[in-house]
Amino acid sequence: MTVSSMTGFARVDGATDGFGWTWELRSVNGKGLDVRVRLNGGFERLEAKVRDTVSQHFKRGNMGVTLNVVRTAETSAYTVNRELLAELISIAEEFDNTSSLSAGTIADLMNVRGVLEAVEAQEDEATRDARDDVVLGSLNEAISQMAAHRAEEGEKLDAMLRGHVDNIEATVIRAGNCAAARGDAIKERLKRQIEELMDAGKFEPERLHQEAALLATKADIREEIDRLKAHITAARDMLTKGGSIGRKLDFLCQEFNREANTLCSKANDIELTNCGMELKVIIDQLREQVQNVE
Known part of the structure; x- marks a missing residue:
């Protein structure tokens, strides 16, 4: 074994099933092992596994672990709040009774907050667990990169x-x-x-x-x-x-x-x-x- 520093950095990108993500690991000196985890995109459920994985590979250092998730494809359906849209149309007609609403006006009303809402597509537990495994797999890649940098x-x-x-x-x-x-x-x-x-x-x-x-x-x-x-x-x-x-x-x-x-x-x-x-x-x-x- 070689001497290992507590200072290091790692960054790994990944993508699957319409999701893209980036793991970033930063480590500086510390008296013990202090792991600070920030996960987004609905992956907060992985925090315990992330902490456990990091602690298996490192003994000391203040470690920051960040997961940034983006959707690379449409994974949501949309629903229209018809009552709110009808109310907005009625208000608009009060200001212009002499002409019908144009398609452009309808598009503008659709942009009003609450009229058009995204509804997350439902997925089964097996699909979610499989994606979690892929995301955690790329965390192991980031950890290997961090270990190499510290070495x-x-x-x-x-x-x-x-x-x-x-x-x-x-x-x-x-x-x-x-x-x-x-x-x-x-x-x-x-x-x-x-x-x-x-x-x-x-x-x-x-x-x-x-x-x-x-x-x-x-x-x-x-x-x-x-x-x-x-x-x-x-x-x-x-x-x-x-x-x-x-x-x-x-x-x-x-x-x-x-x-x-x-x-x-x-x-x-x-x-x-x-x-x-x-x-x-x-x-x-x-x-x-x-x-x-x-």
Whole structure:
């Protein structure tokens, strides 16, 4: 499976038995799957099936689904409201008793609202169900088109995400190679800090041991480096697996950021501080792109 974006568009036209229609699907980022359906032409009855079909193919995204229906052939009969027409003729004759009504005048009266009305032709349930199946079949075509578009956008996302992960890895390696992060440097710094504590006053051996352990913990960033490397491996595994990984990647970005914050808090020289700040910037860029992943 590949990484899929939540952004996409699809449009499919169809026609059968005097009906023509167009499906339009639009998708943007969303925390979950939110499907908004607009159906016209008497096809509102299909809404539940449309929602179910869409949810079978997509897990996240704000999805707008629109069906526009037009009649491509006459499917209606017409009835004349004779009482209303007779009343209109009577009114017209009051204004012109000297001449008979022309055909043109009758045509004008027919255009009055309520005189000529369309009556929908009756159809059996089997005919309606068959047409519904054809219309829903073209929805599946639109969904396939949407999935392909989201996958295409996902390929671009995948390249950007992998680039950000590579940059995180390079920065983590730099941080691990900083002079302040080496064991001998930590030992020397710890020795100096203990000497400063001793000069400041007398400490009991147990208290001195506790302070030394605390200083050592604050100075050692190896644990943070190891966790960051583990997160890098996890991110690459997710991208390789693909599918609906947006939520997992977003959580992983939070873990990345937590370790970067700890690294910054432990940094005691400019080089290590710069690495920590650069990490935070790259992680923020990664998380921004992750918001587009399904």
